[in-house]
Amino acid sequence: MRWWAGWAVLPGGVARDVTFDVAGGRFVAVTAGTDPAGAARLPGVVLPGFANGHSHAFHRALRGHTHDRGGTFWTWRERMYAVAQRLDPDSYLALARATYAEMALAGITAVGEFHYLHHGPGGRPYTDPNAMAVALRQAAADAGIRLTLIDACYLAGGLGPDGHLPLDGVQQRFSDGDVEAWAARVADLGGDDGMRVGAAVHSIRAVPRAALGVVAGVAAGRPLHVHVSEQPAENDACLAWYGATPTGLLAGEGVLGPATTVVHATHLTAADVAVLGGAGGTACLCPTTERDLADGIGPARALRDAGTRLSLGSDQHAVIDLFCEARVCEMHERLMSGRRGRFTPAELLDAATEHTSLGWAGAGRLEAGARADLVAIRLDSPRTAGCAPEQVLFTATAADVDTVLVDGRVLVEDGRHRLGDVGALLRAAIEPLWGDP
Numbered sequence: 498m499r500w501w502a503g504w505a506v507l508p509g510g511v512a513r514d515v516t517f518d519v520a521g522g523r524f525v526a527v528t529a530g531t532d533p534a535g536a537a538r539l540p541g542v543v544l545p546g547f548a549n550g551h552s553h554a555f556h557r558a559l560r561g562h563t564h565d566r567g568g569t570f571w572t573w574r575e576r577m578y579a580v581a582q583r584l585d586p587d588s589y590l591a592l593a594r595a596t597y598a599e600m601a602l603a604g605i606t607a608v609g610e611f612h613y614l615h616h617g618p619g620g621r622p623y624t625d626p627n628a629m630a631v632a633l634r635q636a637a638a639d640a641g642i643r644l645t646l647i648d649a650c651y652l653a654g655g656l657g658p659d660g661h662l663p664l665d666g667v668q669q670r671f672s673d674g675d676v677e678a679w680a681a682r683v684a685d686l687g688g689d690d691g692m693r694v695g696a697a698v699h700s701i702r703a704v705p706r707a708a709l710g711v712v713a714g715v716a717a718g719r720p721l722h723v724h725v726s727e728q729p730a731e732n733d734a735c736l737a738w739y740g741a742t743p744t745g746l747l748a749g750e751g752v753l754g755p756a757t758t759v760v761h762a763t764h765l766t767a768a769d770v771a772v773l774g775g776a777g778g779t780a781c782l783c784p785t786t787e788r789d790l791a792d793g794i795g796p797a798r799a800l801r802d803a804g805t806r807l808s809l810g811s812d813q814h815a816v817i818d819l820f821c822e823a824r825v826c827e828m829h830e831r832l833m834s835g836r837r838g839r840f841t842p843a844e845l846l847d848a849a850t851e852h853t854s855l856g857w858a859g860a861g862r863l864e865a866g867a868r869a870d871l872v873a874i875r876l877d878s879p880r881t882a883g884c885a886p887e888q889v890l891f892t893a894t895a896a897d898v899d900t901v902l903v904d905g906r907v908l909v910e911d912g913r914h915r916l917g918d919v920g921a922l923l924r925a926a927i928e929p930l931w932g933d934p
Contacts (some may be wrong), residue, residue, distance in 0.1 A: 774803025
């Protein structure tokens with residue numbers, strides 16, 4: 498296959514008249530200054546495929562249902578638990594399929610699914626203990642995007658002044674009982690060319706210190722993710738019980754390293770920032786979720802300057818739009834610093850296309866040898882008309898995505914997903930979850 502675009506953002510910067518030759522799911526040549534006859538035409542400006550570094554697919558059912566009571570993260574969590582209680586493998590497949598299709602419409606070609614909804618009500622395993630993971634794998638395959646299944650260890654109900662708390666009723670679904678049982682279940686998960694398997698410490702609240710090293714050992718050679726310092730209460734509890742910040746605790750137990758992604762990383766000390774930078778890993782920022790839940794604004798620029806890679810996630814899917822996430826990341830920095838241009842457009846694009854932390858090192862760049870993922874964004878919409886192509890992240894929204902290729906296959910064309918009406922799929926999956934239990 499051969500594709501042509503009037504504009505494309507290549508590793509060296511924006512280029513005109515770019516031809517993409519694709520074979521075997523890879524770019525075999527990316528050539529600027531050409532206009533070959535017979536090439537399929539792509540509108541607007543072409544970017545690499547986006548990577549959604551942090552997703553909880555079932556949270557998509559919460560959009561538009563959590564804004565009538567105010568409160569905090571902790572009160573929002575009550576409604577999240579209510580949705581979790583109602584899902585089974587079939588309904589989860591329908592919801593995740595539609596959610597991943599919405600991601601594809603937004604230009605996302607790979608997703609990191611932070612998976613902790615493992616078992617049935619009361620923690621009873623399904624006949625296949627990985628039935629919920631199987632549903633996610635099928636959902637991503639149906640929607641056409643690559644999946645990194647980040648299976649989360651979840652053992653405790655929280656962390657208080659007297660130590661870790663027992664699991665409550667809903668949390669039983671998240672837990673395997675002990676870290677060895679979790680590791681045994683994860684060992685039965687296998688990846689393929691469309692799915693990678695990673696591991697996660699859900700948080701220092703949910704995984705006691707003695708289990709942290711075990712999870713890190715299981716994750717050896719794979720992506721390892723962990724929620725870190727999303728809430729001040731988490732930091733306070735960790736300091737009170739362990740005498741360390743969450744970052745300090747994880748560092749002491751060997752959890753941090755180049756393959757580790759800390760998610761949120763909102764309430765960090767200067768020492769935490771330095772430790773994370775020295776570890777050489779990634780921080781996944783989810784700015785829309787962090788402001789939707791009133792979590793706070795994280796030190797994104799400081800983390801990047803310390804040596805931490807940045808990625809972006811839609812987390813609880815208040816929106817699924819990495820254009821929005823990239824802009825909010827920059828705008829939060831402007832509000833905190835009183836200065837514009839804290840991140841360049843190129844740095845924000847690097848964060849939106851960061852695939853390495855999901856185990857897809859050969860993706861996220863428009864160059865020969867890379868996976869043939871691309872996103873064509875229209876430059877003639879009311880939002881993008883007249884903008885400089887290299888600054889499209891500051892003007893476009895997911896609604897401006899015209900064409901998406903994943904591994905050389907057309908997934909979205911003329912703004913329409915190959916599955917058809919994604920809105921109808923979402924409605925059919927979500928509405929039953931808000932009826933009577």
